[in-house]
Amino acid sequence: MVSLKPAVLSLLLAATALALPSNVHRRQLACSAASTIPGFNEAALPDPFILNDGTPVTNLVEWACRREQIASLIQGYEAGYLPPRPPVVYPTFARNGTTGNLTVTAGLATGTQISFSQTITYPTTPAPLAGYPLLIAYDILTIPVPDGIAVMTYANSEMAVQNDVTSRGQGTFYELYGANATASAMTAWAWGVSRIIDGLELAPEARINTNAIAVTGCSRDGKGAMMAGAFEDRVALTIPQESGSGGDTCWRLSKYEQDSGDVVQQATEIITENVWFSENFDNYVYNISELPYDHHSLAGLIAPRAMISYENTAYEWLSPLSSYGCMTAAHTIWEALGVPENHGFVEVGDHPHCEFPTYLNESLFAFFDKFLLGETTTNTSYFSTNGQFNGTAWVPSQWIGWTAPTLA
């Protein structure tokens, strides 16, 4: 695997920190990651390579701090608080032929604990020494999977219910953290992914290689899959499918598309539809320029790990200019980390929502081959759109006022 694994990255960061002048080291120790920046106002996409104090990110140590800042801001404005691993997490696992059942119990040593179960479908091929790679599919599987990869369908909508705005605070997650927890449904789902991976790490009998985990989902679940990839470093490959607004799109660009006359989903509408975002986000949807981040930075939390997102120009509502523009901006973060080929984007327009035409298999399987199946020389440079965006102009310089630094 060519990508920097989290463990390697932390070693690298530690080594870099030792070699750096003490003022840089001090700043690393003192990385302050506020959850909001009052007074922020920027019409263009915010530069992901500027720290909250206004200084530029010039190396990997500073980028580690910037990542923390972005993660904190996203929770502060739109995602709500993502709780860390609770004191108690343990799995039980049972297998019957090609079907496995993983139950994870999580909670307090003395106090509330919750349990949730997921089904794993195993390949019929023999298990590699390190265990099978695993694809976690939010709700239902909507993409093809190559041989040799196990699939877990994740009952994320039980972890946090997503029927409509009345679903706020409902689901297993909220039985542990309370119905008033600020975590949005997508944040609760991401927490669940982390606990599932904890469980798999603690259940070697499940024979899953926790260094080779992918997460996918379509539409609302694609938004969720991207969030899980962003907040959980143990996800090696993130595959949001037709996630649309609130996923691999940027709030600012969706607003621009709408203001240009298209009918797209934008922040003002999304908060009236469901509980994918925290209640606090309601305070910003009419003032998007106050967000000191946008979803290019959310996606960039995944870097240098792998991500490929798919979009569909057949549906204006998905905000196709926004996803292309937003992922173009996000791509600079993989460039800065020296691995642009770890970030793919493919936007076509000739199929129903959440269907996966077979001609897209080439790019998808390339990402599976390289990042889950260990075929490290596979070419994964895929970045394209068929979008004409209904005549709405995409002028990159209007939105992206930075160039990628080289971070080493």
Ligand code: MCU
């Ligand atoms: C693209 O994801 C959503 C979209 O945000 C909603 O407005 C629409 O109602 O549903 C889409 C979806 O999840 O479709 C399955």
